[in-house]
Amino acid sequence: MLSEFDVIHRYFMPPAPDDSRIVLGGGDDCALLRLSSSSEMAISTDMLVEGRHFFAGANPEWLGHKCLAVNLSDLAAMAAKPVAFTLALSLPEIAPKWLAGFSKGLLALAAEYGCSLIGGDTTKGPLTICITVFGECPAGKALRRSGALPRDDIWVSGSLGGARLVLASLRNEPLDELPAPGGAAGDSAALLDAEQRLHRPTPRIALGVALRNLATSAIDISDGLMGDLEHVLQRSGVGATIDVDALPAHPALAGRSHSQRRDWMLTGGDDYELCFTATSNKRDEIIAAGLASGVAVTRVGHIDDLPEDRFPSLRLQDAAGATFSPSFHSFDHFRTE
Ligand code: ADP
Numbered sequence: 001m002l003s004e005f006d007v008i009h010r011y012f013m014p015p016a017p018d019d020s021r022i023v024l025g026g027g028d029d030c031a032l033l034r035l036s037s038s039s040e041m042a043i044s045t046d047m048l049v050e051g052r053h054f055f056a057g058a059n060p061e062w063l064g065h066k067c068l069a070v071n072l073s074d075l076a077a078m079a080a081k082p083v084a085f086t087l088a089l090s091l092p093e094i095a096p097k098w099l100a101g102f103s104k105g106l107l108a109l110a111a112e113y114g115c116s117l118i119g120g121d122t123t124k125g126p127l128t129i130c131i132t133v134f135g136e137c138p139a140g141k142a143l144r145r146s147g148a149l150p151r152d153d154i155w156v157s158g159s160l161g162g163a164r165l166v167l168a169s170l171r172n173e174p175l176d177e178l179p180a181p182g183g184a185a186g187d188s189a190a191l192l193d194a195e196q197r198l199h200r201p202t203p204r205i206a207l208g209v210a211l212r213n214l215a216t217s218a219i220d221i222s223d224g225l226m227g228d229l230e231h232v233l234q235r236s237g238v239g240a241t242i243d244v245d246a247l248p249a250h251p252a253l254a255g256r257s258h259s260q261r262r263d264w265m266l267t268g269g270d271d272y273e274l275c276f277t278a279t280s281n282k283r284d285e286i287i288a289a290g291l292a293s294g295v296a297v298t299r300v301g302h303i304d305d306l307p308e309d310r311f312p313s314l315r316l317q318d319a320a321g322a323t324f325s326p327s328f329h330s331f332d333h334f335r336t337e
């Protein structure tokens, strides 16, 4: 059975064109087109489908925010600044109240990031929202998945697993609660924040831009840290070691068992944080870039030479140095098990 990524590689990734206007084609968070000798345009498309990416009856204002935020997150991963976007909408019916809420959430985020709606398409059909976003970056400064080098540090922004926790509760999945007093109920401010992570994620644009001259590679975490980092490893031709005990857990995970916290931080999607690499002499500057961008950054591992046997190229290690293989995966739309 082909995976989502096998399909893309087999059918939709033709050889790189011999066209100097196309700086970077498919396979990264954005493609890059040359605008002038000094600047490039970053372009990315993301689609949200009812019942797949969001539940039927989802709050339309949050949905408007989210469908643009996930696209802006791909610009952040390339260190590009938002310019404009198009909106393709498939609607089952004309519902003015829903449309007003959706438009409000969408346009508020667009205004916040100076990203103008410049067109789109509207049709009747199952509720589906597809946005293409356009950003700008000085020539040669975009961060790619392919730039990680052995001995680089691996960093993540913000915290992980919060969105996955909220998804678990919306799906009525069993929660692995700790018996410790105060833990299981969770702190309500932390839970509210986790809900926002799932429904109204914050694209890390300021951090991406601040990393332009500091990071060697970057990706945004949409499908889970492990799976997304593996894309970086593949494109860079390297391996990596993650110290799972160094991962920044969302505070709402405090009441969960150690193993559930780990699973959700490693494979939970929808956090829209950045995972990036940088040489170790940049540590102080990266911490300062995080502070200036209003988001914490945490060092969680390092890049290795590509292992002889190639797989697994990602090693997971705990604070005591013990390695383990997870029995779970990041998100793939076509995975059947
Ligand atoms: P992201 O999670 O950053 O949005 P995806 O995992 O959706 O990225 O896609 C991985 C790469 O594959 C991207 O470079 C994307 O442009 C490309 N891609 C995905 N679907 C298609 C498609 N149908 N045709 C061509 N390229 C595609």
Ligand code: MG
Pocket (backbone or CB within 6 Å): 029, 073, 074, 077, 219, 220, 221, 222
């Ligand atoms: Mg991405």
